[in-house]
Structures are given as C-alpha cells and as structure tokens.
Amino acid sequence: MKRVGVVYHSVSGCSKVLAESVVEGVNTLEKCIGVALEIQGESIRHGRYEDQSLLAQLDQCEAIVMGSPTFMGTVSAQFKAFMDAASERYGDRCWLDKLAAGFTVGSNFSGDQLGTIRTLQVFAAQMGMLWVPLDILPSQDSLGRNRGGCQSGLVAVAEGAGEIHQLDRLTAVHLGRRVAGLALRTSDFRTALLD
Template sequence: MLRLFWAVNLTVGVKASVAAFQDELKEFRVHAKWVEQENLHLTVKFLGDVEVDLVPDVVGAVRLNLKGLPSFGLGLHGCGSFGRPARVLWVGVKGDTVSFAGLVQRVDSAFRYIFSRFKALLVSEGIGMLILGLNGSPHKNGNTAQLLRIALAEAERQGARTEFLQVSEAMAGLKQVYCVHCSTPCKGTCYEGTLVGEMLEVLRQADGMILGSPVYFGTVSGQLKSFWDKTRRLRKDLALLNVVGGSVVSGGSRFGGQESTTRALQEMMLVQGMTVVGDGYMGDDAGHSGACAKAPVDSDPEVAQRVQILARRVYQVAYATREIRALSR
C-alpha cells in the first residue's frame, strides 16, 4: 500500500515565500514539524492508503478528467491554523478560485469513479466520454448546425470525444422513411444495412447527446422526428437509458416556437429514459430549458455562451452518471 495525495506543484518563487514565512515562525521556537521547501505543494485531495496496482489507473483517471482544462492563476493569501490547540498551519490562495474549484471537482469525480467496481472497464482501458450532436436540420451548415458545433467544441474542451451526425443524410437513403410499426418489438428491418442503422449503433455508445432542430411549424423538423421514431429498438434494449441529453433550437423569429420545439425534443429524450438537462452549470447559473436562438445565430450575442454552458452541463452530468449507465449496458 502507498499513502497518496494529489497536489499542484508550486513555483520556485512561491515555495521560497512560504519557506521564508516558516523561518519567521521558527523564531518563536514553536515545537513543530516543518515541511522542507522542496516538498511544499497545494493539496487538492488526500487519498490515504492505495494499492500499488491501482496507481496507474489513478493517474490515468485524473489525466482524462483534467484534459482540456484551461490554465488559471493563483497567488498566496492569508494564513491560519487548524485545531485547538493549533496542530496544522495553513497558507491560503487568491485569484481564479472558481477555476481551482472546478479542478478540485474534476479530481474528486475521477477518484469517486476509479474506486468503483467499473474502473477496469472505463478507466484502465482509457475510454473517454462520447458526446454526440444530432443535427435535425436538412442544412448541414445552417443555423442549427452552427449551434451544435459550438456545443461539441465546448464538450471537447471539457475532455470528451465528440461526433456530429447529420440526420437528413441518413434518412435520405431509406426506402421506408416513416415508422409504420411493422413489428413489435421492433426488429429494425427497415434500416438494416443502412446509414441509419450505423447511426443508431453510434447512439448506443453515447454518454451524452445534444439534439438540434430548427422550428418547423412550432415543433421539430420532420427529418429528426422520423429518425427518432427509428430508435424504437434502442428503447427496447434500454440503450439510451440514463444517457444525458440537451437541446439546441433555432427559429426564424424571436418568439417563433423555440420553446415548444425545445419541449418536444426533451419529451422525445424522456421517452427513451434519458436524463435531460438544461443550460445551467456551476459557476454560471441554474439555467433554463435549453439553448434557443433566432436565426441567423451568429448575430445573436448571447446564444454561443448559452450553448457552451449547456455543453458543460451535459458533460458534467454524463461523467457523474457513468456507473449508472454501465448497469444497463
């Protein structure tokens, strides 16, 4: 067994400042155990005794979780003690403490997961989170696609693998576009050997997905609805149970049906047993139903921010619920 902790190393200058502070305290002839200057660090999480064989998995899990985390700055600020009488002296920090709190949360998530019974499946093999973007618009580079690409880019910054799926291209190759309930339970006969079948297999692997649609007469596009009807077989297999879902919607008018379309997308996901989230994230706000925009989306000043918040929320909840999904797969 090894006694481990996870910490951020300090710069030479910061270590020198803390060491100088220790030297001042030593003048009071306090009976204490002092930390050598080269060993000073900023503690993130204490692990305790860990089996030696688990150390590579621990390192891999944290590395995966911290991938894409942007840099931030901290400085020394304040000091104090723990216990009565004092047993531990501490030196605090100031600066971008919100980002540091995010780092701590990611490390916590990694350790909660690594010591679960599914660690060998999802951590030691290095399998990352998969977040999908389903474009329900017939336009591959239209407003809805722009929203989805913003979301997927943010998910990648969080550390996820992503894939953009153009629904209309898959549906165009089907002879039987609409579900006619030809078999119960669904056998998938109408899409066997087609691009739709391939896409549905990708959906089975997803940890999270973001559905995107333009507003067509106050609801989702026909292409997306027809595609989602083809997911009946996935419902029988519980393939999307506890997959985390979010939605992005674009409309031609400011109040042109975005909210009703958002609700339709969410209901489609709920029928599959998915966990639906909105555009809220720690450090931002509690959020709303989803990210909505008025076309053209590049002239909407707030939409990119809301889409990024949504993507972070999808990633956060998807990561926290990996163990639950593993139970049904």
C-alpha cells in the same frame, strides 16, 4: 473517453453552427469527446429514417444532445423521422439513463421554439433518458448567454442563413460543456444501474 453525440438536422446551416458549438463545449473537457452527427434527408426513404450507422454511434455515447430547427412549432420532419427510427431502441432500453439535452433555432424570439424543446424532452423521457436543462440565469449572466431565457434547453434565433448570434453560440458551447461535465460525473452511476 466519454462520448457525447450531437445529433441534429439543419436546413439553413443555423442548427449546424449550434451543433458545432455544442461539440466545441464538450471538447473543452479532457476526458470527453463530442461527435457531431447530421441527419441527412437522403437517409429517409418512404418516410423512414434508415441510417443505422448513425444510430449505432449514438448507442455508444454517454450522452446525446439533440438539435432541430423549429418548423410550425416542433421539430423538422427529418428529425421526427430520426426519432421514429430511434424508437426501435425503446424496447431494449439501450438509451436508458443516458443524458439528454436539446437545442433549437427559429426565425424570431416568439417562434414557438419551446414546442420543439418539449418534443425533444418527451422523446428523451420515452427513451428513459435523463434531461439536462440549461443552468444559466439569463438576467444574471455577465456574458449575456441564454438571451432567450429558456431553461429547458437552448433556444436560439437565426440572424440569417447560417448565421447565429454570438451569445447563442456561447450558450451552445456552455450547454456542451455542461452535458460533458455531467457525463463524467454520472458515468459510474449509469454503469452501476446497468450491472
């Protein structure tokens, strides 16, 4: 079984809905299992993220999908604390060549969510990961997915506390399925590189 970790921070419940939808997409493929891993504020002490068990679970994943609400044009402070803690894995390259993708949610269509996606992309690049973008042409999708038009990652708009538009949810399901499918296709490549 290929494991896809979906690590996220949620304040209003919107990022949690998206994370669960990504996991749903991963689990549509027989040989993949999605695991939702929530970053809890209680795991941050004196500004440092301390949940080593969550990080260890991500070490065992073939792919990692990251999600955070957009606050002031970037990831939440809690998600940034997680990123800083995960950077301890930079030197030993244990996330090297893992697949990575990202999602975010903001309060409106022009809420600088792309800044959050870019932050996740740069973090993935620092860790030596391979970024998976969306592959949905927004104006040509018969289901209307990727309504925000962002190709770099999933950008959603909150409909209210814990409420996500159905099309954003469907886009998250698609992203999970896409990452899982690529994890299945690239696992031999990654194994060969690590040998």
